[in-house]
Amino acid sequence: MLRATLKSLLARKVRLVLSGLAVLLGVMFVSGSFVLTDAIGRSFDNMFSSALAETDVLVTAKPAIEVSEMEGEPVPGLLTAADLRRVQEIAPSAIGEISVDGARVIGSDGKVVTTYGPPRMGGNWTGEVGGLRLHEGVAPQKADEIVVNAALAKKAGIKVGDQVGVLTTKPKQTFKLVGIFGYEGGLDSRGPVDEVRFTDAVAQELMLGAEGYTSITVNSDKSPAALRDELKAGLGDRYVVQTGEEAAAAMANSFKAVLDVMNKILLGFAGVALFVGTFLILNTFSIIVAQRTKELALARALGAGRGQMIGSVLVEAVVIGLVASVLGLAAGVGVGALLAAYFANFTSLQLAGIAVPAAAVISAFTVGIVITVIAALLPAVRASRVPPVAALQEVATPDRPLTKLTAAGAIVTAAGGGAIAYGLRQQSLWFLMGGVLAAFVGVALLSPFVARPAVAMLGRLFSWSVPGKLGRLNSGRNPRRTAITAAALMVGIALVTGVNTIMTSAERSMRGDVAATFKADLVISGQESPGVQPTFDPVLLPRMQQVSGVDSVVATYADQIAVNGKPAYAQVQTDLPTVARLVSATTVAGTIAQPGPGEVVVDDNRGHALGDTVTVRSAKGTEKTYRVIGIFADTNLFGGYQFGADAIEGMRGGQPTFAYVDLADSADPAAARTALEGLLADSPEMRVQNQKEYIDNQTGEVAQFLLMVQVLLGLAMLIAVLGVVNTLALSVLERTREIGLLRAIGLGRMATMRMITVEAVVITVFGALLGLAVGVGLGSAVVEGLADEGLKELVLPWQQMGLYLGVGAVVGVLAAILPAIRAARTNVLGAIAYE
Amino acid sequence: MTLTAPVITRTAAAARAADVWKVYGSGEAQVVALRDVSVELERGRFTAIMGPSGSGKSTLMHCLAGLDAVTRGDVFVGDTKVTGLSDAGLTKLRREKVGFIFQQFNLLPTLTAEENILLPLAIAGRKPDRAWFQTVIDTVGLGDRLGHRPSQLSGGQQQRVACARALVSRPEVIFADEPTGNLDSRAGNEILTFLRRSVIEYGQTIVMVTHDANAASYADRVVFLADGRIVSSLDDPTADTVLDMLKAAAG
Incomplete structure (x- = not known):
């Protein structure tokens, strides 16, 4: 039996390569993360010692x-x-x-x-x-x-x-x-x-x-x-x-704690890639089992037991998993070494030698083999249920009803939704992630049910040509296969869409707040400068005040403090009432007056009551008590502890880091700005910005973060593309006769390729749409859940969503290239001649 | 036993092979499937090609239909020289001049019977002639089955759809490869009757490969192959004369 399995495996090299590739990429990501963090960690060890x-x-x-x-x-x-x-x-x-x-x-x-x-x-x-x-x-x-x-x-x-x-x-x-x-x-x-x-x-x-x-x-x-x-x-x-x-x-x-966080993030993305890979492997094995129905039935007719049938498929999975793990580990070591070298070069770090940590090896094999076997389990069981009589009949696997699958999908999706809601309410990341995972599986189970009508609708777009129509019909032919292939693409697109929805909503909420409440015409703030708060010389303040058109300038001093032992940020405004007016702060209790010595004004989120006394330890280590004289409402723009000038001496540096500039109604903003910039010539890290620039700057990191997420999820997309290639390649193989017939009755090569391409595009666009829907669902759930944290409105990133849909279509075209060429090359005679 | 030398009458031929050789492999493994075969298939006639297994009858048909390339010699369908045509040329040939009927029916499972029948026209981007379409489906008797998918049809019905598909584009020649091989005798006879009728009533040229003497008896002419050569031919055959001829050829 083992020998027969191995022989059949070798006879199907293409499928071995394709499904192995998905595992390989995932394993590469996992082991690469370990190798990279290990090398960097040891390099820093060396540096410190x-x-x-x-x-x-x-x-x-x-x-x-x-x-x-x-x-x-x-x-x-x-x-x-x-x-x-x-x-x-x-x-x-x-x-x-x-x-x-x-x-x-x-x-x-x-x-x-x-x-x-x-x-x-x-x-x-x-x-x-x-x-x-x-x-x-x-x-x-x-x-x-x-x-x-x-x-x-x-x-x-x-x-x-x-x-x-x-x-x-x-x-x-x-x-x-x-x-x-x-x-x-x-x-x-x-x-x-x-x-x-x-x-x-x-x-x-x-x-x-x-x-x-x-x-x-x-x-x-x-x-x-x-x-x-x-x-x-x-x-x-x-x-x-x-x-x-x-x-x-x-x-x-x-x-190492920092490296550890980095490693966990990378492993998270590797996890997504492997999750997507699972769909691909599951699908490949399902198709293989379907294609081998006769072979399997023959084995049953010759006396093979059910256990042997399951074993035969699982052995195949283990072999694929093993080979992919070995290659993935090797590729991971290579990629890890490459990235470490790049990192070392970029940071002029003396790189310690590359080693292969045990964690990389263990995780590579565990992940590679376990995932492949799990994914093959379902098809293996199905293989064991092939009746011996199928060997003697023309293949006609009846379309199994989707009722059970759909019901299971609905339950899993609902459970996932529940877990997400609970996770958001309890602020539990584990519940949230588990919920998202369950939601993905649930939607994947539901997708065959949706596939038929969705594919029929999508296919309308292509029905104007015969190859288009044939392609559309082919993609609707096996809803399970179409759905699972599309589901792989769904995961990546859903995650980026979800993250994007949250980010866009957060940005819009912030902009909305600012537009409504921020009244300063210009701000002076430091450029992002790691580890350092850029500052400017306070002697400039009176001169700024005298710039023509400037109504008032309020400087802000800031540093870390500990309040009653808990870390916090201290701010000192040179004129707190003016700042309160510029940011439209609302008084909750007491007055928002300039705090005198030993007085503090605080936002309403810190748990202090009017008249409370707090012990503040400054960054320089001095301790002092302050009395709360005013409480204002916390907003995205303004919050924290506001002290009087007596707190500046406890701050390292003791220079202002920020300033609000209010211009007179008659002022020329451009002229005032140039004058202020001139005054700041000796502080090259400080810049003068208007409201819009300031907010753009504040939200600029969002775009960078999104870009990074998109790049990392690119791997998941790549695996999804492999899935589409695989499904198409196997479908083309399965339909050799049919394609041969179409060629025999006059379908040209280009038309044949167009047919396969339409099939691919319908699948990937379906996956992309599914991903957009799920992503928007997840994103809005989170936005809804974080309404208390200042996420006031749900904004959908339409432009990005359009882009992802476009990516889906392009991915389809790319995935179709090889299978389409293969289909176009179908030897007409070989395909239709019987025996 | 009448050995008739092939008579070349250019205008009357729907398809012809001239000095065709077909050799597979090389060296020790070399197999000669066709040895210097010349044959002319007259327009408006029903020709059967017979012969024992390995005699080259299927190869001859594949070469005539442009499905397989000949090693030497020339093949014509109508006025078109098939030998040396590019893929685009072959595609055009298949769209305009050739129809196929297979042993395995080879219908597209995703399309209805009507869609299957009209597929060659759709692929070629031609408008179906509704009157002719009606005639064809009346001939094969599929009127009430047009909306069905292949999986809802019996084997005989599926093969009738395949016949209609071949007929609907009015090709120069229809090549039928063991069209009754997968059918019971009643369904097989029905199919053969349609083919016969389309030759008589519509002047359709049909070339059929078969090893069934009964099937061959529906043809106007039977060409016998053995060892890659045409060994004899028989006009207006009956099942008995065909069997006699086969026996003679075997002996």
Whole structure:
């Protein structure tokens, strides 16, 4: 039996390749994700441990504000000069180090050098310790001298002796570049990180706004562990004392959490691809079983048992799954290595060697084989039900009624809908995802029922020509097959449509709010700049006020705080009542007056009552109590804690990050804007925007996010296309005689190809329509569920939906190419000659 | 036993083969299916091609119909030289000059009987001649079955649809490949009667391959093949004379 199975498998190479390809692509995605994150993770391990290789013990303060990993970076605690002296009493060689994200060098082209994410550290030059090596020039001695790492110097196009502008928490200052440094091992950078190093005092003033250090490096001839224990005992529990190795591991770990999230996202998309692949495999095996009815019946007639029949199909599945897993794993390692190399190149990270983590191997084989076998299970059972007598009859598999299938579909869809609703109400991602999955399966089960009328309607479009009509009839011929092929395409399109619907609705709701309530004519805000809030010099404020046409300018200062121990954002408006007017804030309790010292105004979503006292810990670590004097209604535009000027001193930097500009009715906006832009010449990251630009900018990320989702779901689409190719190829094979006959009675080659193409397009457009419908359903369910979160109106992304429908049609045409050529090449004689 | 040399009368031929060779494979595996066959199929006549299995009778028909390419020699359908035609030329030939009836009926399961019958015209983009269509379906007796799909028809009815499909475009020649092979004798006789009638009443040229002496007896002329050669022919055959001839050929 096994031998017969393997032989029949080999005899059908095309189907082996096509259904294997779907599994292969999914497995490739899964194992590629693991290989990629593993390689990057180990590269960062290496980077951190080399950075701390020359450090015996590292002393840091506990974070000023603890923030969970998903919410961003914790605010590091500061070590004072007194702290350094205490450490030096125990270990005289201790060095106080300053290293803080946010030192932006202005390159020789006048533009701020950016890293697209990784930090741009500003710190003090502590000599050639901790792996630092001066490549040229000298160490910074005076307040206006800096050194930068070699990679940064190259990127910025600056050389020793140049005057270099640097933005920090303070506005732009100009320094003389006196030296360029690198790292142990001849490296020009540590991964993607840029570094600027000042003298101690300048680093403290510009990066910390306080006299202190971010860490203390200790080296001695004692063993690191002994030194650590000694320091721990001597310093007390306000400090974190770690050996260099421990600190490197801790840094790498916090970074791994980010990688882990990335891996999960990639695996999520791989999951979608595999889910779609399941449809393809299920369909392929169903067709194969249908085509082999005679063969299977013969085996039954010759005495094969039901178990053997199931076994025969499943063995075929295992073989396909195994081969696809092996190839998919190999391809995944290749793709993972390629992406890791690309990533390393992009971020100048020293890439650790590519390895194949056990997780990649295990998941590749589990996923590949299990999915193939599960998908083949149903067709296998069907194969076992072929009666022996079928061997003797002309093939006439009666159309089984769709009642049961449709009922099951309705139940599963309803269950999925219920789970989605519950998930939205309980904010449970698992229920939501499970619901979406169930909804997909449910709709897939329902789709054969819909297929016949839908395909008949769609086909009308093509019925003007004979090949078109024949194609339409062919696609309506086997509603199950058409439906499942279309369902594979549905999944991808439904997901992008759903996400798009949510995003579009959110954007529209936001725009609606803004249009109705935002009254500032211009805003001054910082460009997206990772890790850093761009700022401008507050001395500019009076001069901005004097610009012709400007009615009022209100600057905003912002930084992280902890309120009663919970992380939050503090804002200080130079004129809160004016801002409240510009954003149409409504008073809920008390007054929205400019808060005096020890007073705070807060939105109504924070759980505070008028007169409450809250304890606020600033980013610099100081604690102070404030009394709530006013409460206003939270909106998309305006919310959070609004303090008075006394809170600015607790903020790192203490510079405004944003400003509202209100123009007089008679003002010339363009002139006012140019004047303001002129004033901001020394803050190249700040820009002046009108309302529309500001909102476009705020919603710009949505478009990028959507693009990424579309690209990643492209793989699912690709697998769906394979499914269409497969279905068509097998249908063409199945209908060889028929096509031969059509050719014999005068159907030309082009017409034959047109017939197959119409069949494909009808299937894919049906899938696309199904996907659009399901996507809109899912999207509106989520929008409905998030109505309380500010999603006020449901907006359908018609333009995008039209695009997806177009993609569906194009996909159909592409998928038809090979099967159509094959059909056109049908040897007329071979097809119709009997025996 | 009358051995008649093929007489070439150009204008009267609906299809003809001139010095046709058909060789499959090469070297040791070489099989010669047709050896220097020349045959002329007169217009308005019903010709049967007979012969034992492997005699080349199906190959001859396939070559005459342009379904298979000849190795050497020429094939004509009407005035058209089939040998060397491109695919487009062959397609045109099939649309305009040739009709087929198969042993396996070969109807499209998705189309109704009427749609199947009209399919060749639809493919060619020609308007059906309603009067002729009516005549054809009256001849094959399908009036009340036109809306049915093939799966709702008996074998005999399906083959009648196939006959109508071949007749409706009034081709130069209809090639019928064992048209009664899959039918019981009653249905088979019905089909043969239609074919006969369409020859007599409408002047349709029909070439039929068969191994059934009874079927051959409906033809005007029977051509016998053996080992890839035409060995004899018989005019106005009856089942008995055909059987005698077969015996003689075998002996």
